[in-house]
Amino acid sequence: MSLFIYNSLGRTKEKFEPLHPGIVSMYVCGPTVYGHAHLGHAKSYVSFDVVVRWLRQSGYRVKYVQNITDVGHLTDDADEGEDKIMKQAHLEKTDPMEIAQFYTRSFYEDMDWLGVMRANIAPAATAHIPEQIDLVERLVKSGHAYEVNGNVYFSVKSFDGYGKLSGRTDQDALQSGIRVGIRSDKRESSDFALWKKADEGHLMKWNSPWSIGYPGWHLECSAMSMKYLGETIDIHGGGMENKFPHHDCEIAQSEAATGKPYVRFWMHNNMVTINGIKMGKSLKNSINLKDLFRETDPLVIRFFILQSHYRSQLDYSETAIKASASGLEKLRETRRRLREQKDGSGVFDCEPFARRFTEAMDDDFNTPVAIAVLFELSKAINAALDHNEGMSRQSREGVETFLDQAGRETLGILNQEEQNGNREKKDCVKKLGEVMLILLELRAEAKKNKDFILSDKIRNLLLDVGIEIKDTKEGAIWSDKSGG
């Protein structure tokens, strides 16, 4: 069995083999940190988190780099517009670096809630200015870039195959679409900035051979990807909206500088929409994760995201989230039930499910199908446990191992207990268990005496504080549903 990945470059699924056997180099475009993360960020980073996890499950050593863009780029490639981080700094009456730091921390906080594992290296653009200057120098020397008035531009004409990723290869057609009358030193309007001279009052600026200024907005990914992963990497991921111009520019400047292929597999994840319209910071319709987490278990959000394919648009609605919450709860319930189950004699083989799960994941990370397999497994497990013979110890352990590997390690959706199990809370949890035993015993006594008013009262009052009691054949069991 082998892994197939949809490569945006070529638009087909291709068999994945890393450049160096056993080791995968992977770079994913990180966030620009000038505001709190929203649901769109969640979709992107959860999706790539699962990609990394699955590659690791498949036995690869993955070197995963995800940058933090802490330089505010201009809102426009035509030398106009404002620097977003600087703008936010003005708004918050502080300086750009504080803005960047604040929102970087906020970003990681949200990603932690979503169970997104940290990248191996998370380089900041501002910490790699020399590397970026270096790359620009290489391009100037080789004739792919030119300097005018302290600004340096990449000459698109000098690079054959510009636009091959997005399919925008006809530069003349592109030019005609670009509005006229821009004030710029560019030779061609499709040329893009590698280095910009800082205006008066621009706060984030560095010395360079050309001017005191700041790097162009495509540059950091190329420079940092090459520094940490080499000149040719296996996988580069990012949002679809970055195909053009960002990724096409990255390819051009990188390959022009090295003469080698920049990226072997390009992966692009699709957008989150609300009522069919793209969610975006600029559109002011984005759903802030911190707000969302107030009402919804972050892992429900993760599950909701993984229930659709990463290359599909995901339409947000409250009813869709609720449906996901119920679905995930069903899987969690099965996981819990399995854990509390006494040994029986029935034999249960989860191998067919494991095989189908692997097939789904190997088919371009098809998490919706993988999750469907878990639902079918859940049904089969429950049916087996409902049966008088139950499940033998060996069978149960086999199923638990698979569920931990698939649901927890790979998809990251069945790890609630771990999240709740903060060290400092351990003692509390233990005490709660003891207290619950007492309550359940009292309730059992009431039931025995047919005092259903009292037994129901105990159950209802506990439910009010988030503890659910269920009567089963083997007596009452309880679970804490309040912990998120």
Added chain:
RNA sequence: GGCGAAGUGGCCGAGUGGUUAGGCAGAGGUCUGCAAAACCUUGUACAGCGGUUCGAAUCCGCUCUUCGCCUCCA
């Protein structure tokens, strides 16, 4: 205008040339003091119109609609 993606049952959402995706919601049932959970049963879906084919929702063409990119954006 150029480049690209997509239209699936009440909702979300996979997939595919002929055989059940899955989840949520709904209906009926089993179990239960009741509840919850679980299980069983239940849904003649694939935008429209042509064409290819023994057979298409799946391939081709046209039409309609939606969305993304062509300004920063996950």
